[in-house]
Amino acid sequence: MNPNNPLPTPNQSVDDPEATIGAAASALNSRIAGPSLDGPAQELIDAGFAWEIADAPLLHHGLNLADLGHVLDLSNRGIIPDDAAADLLGELLIAHQTDAADFPYDAAFGEPYNSRERLFAERLGNTAGWLHAGRPRREAARVALRILLRDQTAHLIIEAAKFAGVASSVAADHRHVLMPDQTYLQQAQPSTFGHYLLAFVPPALRDGNRLLAALDQVNLSPGGAGCVNGSRLLDDRMTIAKLLGFTDIIDHTRDAMWQTDTFIDLLATSTSLISNQSKLAEDLEIWASQEFDYVDLAGPYTRASVLMPQKRNPYALTIVRGAGGVLIGRLTGFLAVVKTPSARSDNLIFAYGEIPRALELATKISALMSGVIRTLTVNADRMAEELRGGFSQATDLAEFIMLSTGIDYRSAYQVVGQTVRRASKAKLRGLDITPAMIDEASMEIYGRPLGIDANQLAAILDPKSIVDTRTAAGGAAPSVVEDMAVRYRVQASDMGRLAEGRLEGYADAEVRLIAQARDLIDRVAS
Numbered sequence: 001m002n003p004n005n006p007l008p009t010p011n012q013s014v015d016d017p018e019a020t021i022g023a024a025a026s027a028l029n030s031r032i033a034g035p036s037l038d039g040p041a042q043e044l045i046d047a048g049f050a051w052e053i054a055d056a057p058l059l060h061h062g063l064n065l066a067d068l069g070h071v072l073d074l075s076n077r078g079i080i081p082d083d084a085a086a087d088l089l090g091e092l093l094i095a096h097q098t099d100a101a102d103f104p105y106d107a108a109f110g111e112p113y114n115s116r117e118r119l120f121a122e123r124l125g126n127t128a129g130w131l132h133a134g135r136p137r138r139e140a141a142r143v144a145l146r147i148l149l150r151d152q153t154a155h156l157i158i159e160a161a162k163f164a165g166v167a168s169s170v171a172a173d174h175r176h177v178l179m180p181d182q183t184y185l186q187q188a189q190p191s192t193f194g195h196y197l198l199a200f201v202p203p204a205l206r207d208g209n210r211l212l213a214a215l216d217q218v219n220l221s222p223g224g225a226g227c228v229n230g231s232r233l234l235d236d237r238m239t240i241a242k243l244l245g246f247t248d249i250i251d252h253t254r255d256a257m258w259q260t261d262t263f264i265d266l267l268a269t270s271t272s273l274i275s276n277q278s279k280l281a282e283d284l285e286i287w288a289s290q291e292f293d294y295v296d297l298a299g300p301y302t303r304a305s306v307l308m309p310q311k312r313n314p315y316a317l318t319i320v321r322g323a324g325g326v327l328i329g330r331l332t333g334f335l336a337v338v339k340t341p342s343a344r345s346d347n348l349i350f351a352y353g354e355i356p357r358a359l360e361l362a363t364k365i366s367a368l369m370s371g372v373i374r375t376l377t378v379n380a381d382r383m384a385e386e387l388r389g390g391f392s393q394a395t396d397l398a399e400f401i402m403l404s405t406g407i408d409y410r411s412a413y414q415v416v417g418q419t420v421r422r423a424s425k426a427k428l429r430g431l432d433i434t435p436a437m438i439d440e441a442s443m444e445i446y447g448r449p450l451g452i453d454a455n456q457l458a459a460i461l462d463p464k465s466i467v468d469t470r471t472a473a474g475g476a477a478p479s480v481v482e483d484m485a486v487r488y489r490v491q492a493s494d495m496g497r498l499a500e501g502r503l504e505g506y507a508d509a510e511v512r513l514i515a516q517a518r519d520l521i522d523r524v525a526s
Contacts, residue, residue, distance in 0.1 A: 040108075040110070045107050045108055046107075049107040049108070049109075049110050049111060050107040051349070051350075051353075052107075052110075052111040052112065052349055052352070053105050053106070053107040053111070053112060053115070054353060055112070055352040055353035055356075056100060056103070056105040056112040056115070057100035057101065058148060058352065058353060058356045058357075059112055059141060059144040059145065059148065059352060060100035060103060060112070061096075061100075061144075061147070061148070062143065062144025062145065062146075062147035062148045063112065063113070063116065063140055063141070063144040064092060064095050064096040065096075065143075065144070065147055065244060065510060065513060066140045066143035066144050066147070066223075066244065067092050067095075067116075067131060067140065068089065068092050068093070068096070068513055068514070068517050069143075069223070069240050069243040069244045069513060070131065070134075070135055070140070070223070070240065071085055071088050071089055071092065071130070071131065071517075072085075072089075072243055072513070072516055072517060072520070073223075073234065073239050073240045073243060074130065074133055074134070074233075075520060076239065077233070077234075077239075079133060079134075079233055080130045080133065082520070082523075082524050083524055084127045084130050085130070085520060085524070086520060086521045086524035086525070087124055087127050088120070088124065088127060088128065088130060088131060089517045089518075089520060089521055090521055091120055091123055091124060091128075092517070093514070093517060093518070093521075095116070095119075096514070103115075103116075103119075104119055106118075111137070111141070111349075112141070113137035113140055113141060114137070117131070117137075133233060134224070134226070134231035134232075134233035134234045135223075135224075135226070135231070135234075136226060136227045138227065138257065138345070139222060139223065139224075139225060139226065139227075139257065141348075141352065142222045142225075142256075142257060142348070143221065143222060143223055143244065145348075145351070145352055145355075145356075146218055146219065146220075146221075146222065146246075147244065147506075148356055149218050149263075149266065149355065149356065149359065150215060150218045150219045150502070150506060151503065151506060152356060152359040152360060152363065153211055153214060153215045153218055153266060153359065154215060154499040154500075154502045154503045154506075155363050155499075155503070156211060156270065156273075156359055156362055156363045156366065157208050157211045157212060157215070157495060157496070157498070157499035158496050158499045158500060159363050159366040159367050159370070160204050160205075160207060160208040160211065160273055160366055160495070161208055161492040161493065161495045161496030161499070162366070162367070162370050162492075162496065163204050163277065163366050163369055163370045163373070164201045164204040164205050164208065164488060164489075164491070164492035164495075165488075165489050165492040165493060165496075166370045166373050166374045167197055167198065167200055167201050167204070167370075167373050168198065168201050168484075168485040168486075168488040168489045168492065169485070169489065170194075170197060170373050170374065170376065171193075171194040171195070171197040171198035171201070171481060171485050172194060172481065172482050172485035172486070173194070174192065174193040174194040174197065174378055174380075175192055175194035175195070175478040175481040175482055175485075176192065176194070176478050177192050177193040177194060177378055177380045177383060177384075178190060178191075178192055178380075178383060178384050178387050178463055178464060178467065179191060179192060179193050179196065179294070179383035179384070179386070179387055180383070180386055180387045180390055180392045181195070181196055181392075181476075185286070187386075187387075187390045187391070187392045188392060189392050189395055189396075189466070190387060190392050190393065190396075190463035190464075190466045190467050190476075191467060191476045192467060192476050192478065192481065193378050193380075193383065194478070194481045194485075195475075195476035195481050197280075197373070198481060198484055198485060198488070200276055200277070200279070200280045201485075201488045201492075202488070203272070203273075203276040204273065204276060204277075204492075205488065205491050205492060205495065207269050207272050207273040207276070208273075208492075208495045209495065210265075210269045210272075211266075211269050211270075211273075212495065212498060212499070214262065214265045214266050214269060215499075215502060216247070217262045217265070218262060218266065219245075219246055219247050219502075220241075220246055220247065220248050220249060220250045221237065221240060221241035221244060221246035221248070221249045221250065221256075222249075222250050222256035222257055223237060223240035223241055223244065223246075223249070224236075224237035224239075224240055224249070224253075225237070225250070225253040225254075225256035225257045226253060226257070227257060228253060228254045228257065228258075228343065229253055229254070230253045237249045243509075243513055243516070244509060244513065245505060245506050245508070245509025245510065245513075254342075254343070257343075258342055258343050258347060258348075260338040260347055260348070260351075263334070263338075263348075263351055263355050264331075264334065264335065264338070266355060266359065267327075267330060267331045267334055267355060267358055268331055270327060270358055270359055270362040271324075271327040271328055271330075271331045271358075271362075273362060273366065274320070274323055274324045274327050274361075274362050274365050274366065275324050275327075275328070277320055277324075277365065277366065277369045278320055278321050278323070278324030280369070280373075281316075281317040281320040281321050281369065281372075282317075282321055284297075284314070284317055284372070284376070285314050285317040285318070285321070288314045288317075292382075293379055293382050294378070294379055294382055294383055294386075295376055295377060295378055295379060296376070296377040296379065297312075297314045297316065297317070297372060297375075297376065297377075298372075298375035298376070298377070299312075300371075300375070301314070301315070301316035301368075301371060301372050301375065302314055302315055302316070303315035316368055316369075316371075316372050317372065319365070319368060320365055320368060320369055320372075323361055323362075323365040324365075326361065327358055327361065327362060330354050330355075330357075330358045331358075333350075333354065334350070334351060334354055334355070337350050337351075338351075387463050388429060388431060388463065389429050390429070390430060391420050391423070391424070391429070391430040392430065392463065393430045393431075393460065393461045393462075393463065393466060394416050394417075394420055394430065396460055396466050396469075397416050397430075397433070397457075397460055397461065398412040398413045398415075398416040399412070400456075400457075400460045401415060401416065401438070401450060401452070404452070404456070405450050405451075405452075407446060407450075411445065411446055414445045415438060415441045415442045415445050415446060415450070416438075416441075418441035418444065418445060419433055419437050419438050419440075419441045420433075422437065422440075422441070423437065430461055431461050431462075433457070433461060434454070434457070435450075435451070435452040435453070435454055435457055438450055438452050438457075439451070439452075
């Protein structure tokens with residue numbers, strides 16, 4: 001053996017195998033493999049394991065179901081002895097009936113799965129070891145997360161549908177309430193409060209449909225995927241999927257364990273849903289001010305000032321707006337985490353708490369906004385007063401001049417603009433514009449009077465008449481708003497029923513799973 005090369009050549013004999021192996025390891029700068037015999041550093045417990053344990057209450061229910069399904073799967077395959085399966089299932093049923101707050105989760109032992117393992121080993125000894133067969137702890141957490149998220153997503157869809165339905169009904173009720181619609185917080189064109197409010201319904205319906213599509217992805221099973229490449233013990237991964245109420249499996253095992261795009265989709269759509277409601281909340285907060293006085297929130301959705309007796313703050317709207325920012329932050333934070341290389345635990349250990357809490361917040365906020373809209377008081381007289389006092393007829397006036405006189409729209413626009421400027425300086429309203437005022441502006445800009453008929457002009461300047469002309473699809477005419485509201489209510493109702501049906505399916509699967517566990521225990525006992 002070459003003294004400068006401790007590794008033997010293929011033709012050399014090895015007199016001292018242990019010494020040779022040690023030398024080879026040293027030469028290759030080999031790291032020590034296998035689990036450490038040392039306990040975790042306190043700093044790791046405080047900064048890492050404690051973070052994961054804080055999410056244990058969220059995953060507790062799903063972990064119980066995942067473990068029950070795994071033991072039944074192993075038992076059905078004849079991998080685990082019946083008596084061991086019965087003992088394990090008995091302990092898991094006790095855990096299933098135990099509130100997460102009463103379960104001995106302890107950060108000193110690692111993540112939630114480790115605390116569960118320790119408890120089961122204390123009670124069952126080596127029998128608890130069967131729970132590890134063919135499955136890493138990360139797989140149990142992945143399954144548990146999806147069990148949690150599918151329920152939460154369905155509930156969020158239901159609340160999105162309720163918001164869409166409530167907003168549609170309130171919009172239909174106010175389809176005749178005239179108001180000056182705004183862009184840039186400036187009066188734009190005559191419209192109705194019903195038409196304005198109904199604009200927030202299609203985005204809610206689209207987000208609801210996106211959540212339904214995301215729910216189809218969430219309700220796919222990662223069970224049997226192992227860490228990256230499955231297990232020889234679980235050749236049919238559909239068994240555990242059916243036991244837990246999943247519609248199918250995630251095909252690729254590595255993707256099953258480490259995918260993040262489905263969760264990004266959930267977070268992004270939840271954020272979009274609440275961002276739409278936040279826009280509405282910001283408008284209503286402005287309109288609920290003394291300066292506008294367009295709307296009033298019902299008392300239960302306000303909060304008084306402890307210092308200023310006259311104030312009734314639209315506090316519910318503040319909560320909605322703030323929640324929109326929180327969800328944007330959670331989405332951004334999750335995107336920052338999951339950009340790391342694939343198959344890293346940090347991709348998902350931060351997701352166990354952040355995604356469920358985001359969905360829970362979005363669900364509560366959507367329910368809050370439904371309550372605000374359902375009980376909102378709309379000050380129709382005040383809206384009509386502002387509409388009559390402004391110049392939101394200007395666009396229709398320019399179009400009328402173009403059609404009735406044959407001049408191009410740009411010239412008509414300039415004539416109306418000049419007319420409005422002079423009327424405004426004279427403290428007049430759009431309703432006060434006369435043919436003579438238009439002719440004066442036209443002479444300066446176009447070189448000739450336009451000769452507008454006074455009766456025709458009065459009709460063109462009437463805000464109600466303008467709104468009644470908006471009969472094209474999506475317009476503000478009351479009949480069009482009513483038709484849209486009816487269609488949107490039907491879509492919202494259908495969407496809500498779909499989500500409710502999914503929830504019923506998940507609940508039925510859980511009942512069947514528990515029944516199978518109890519049947520096996522009874523069979524072994526007899």
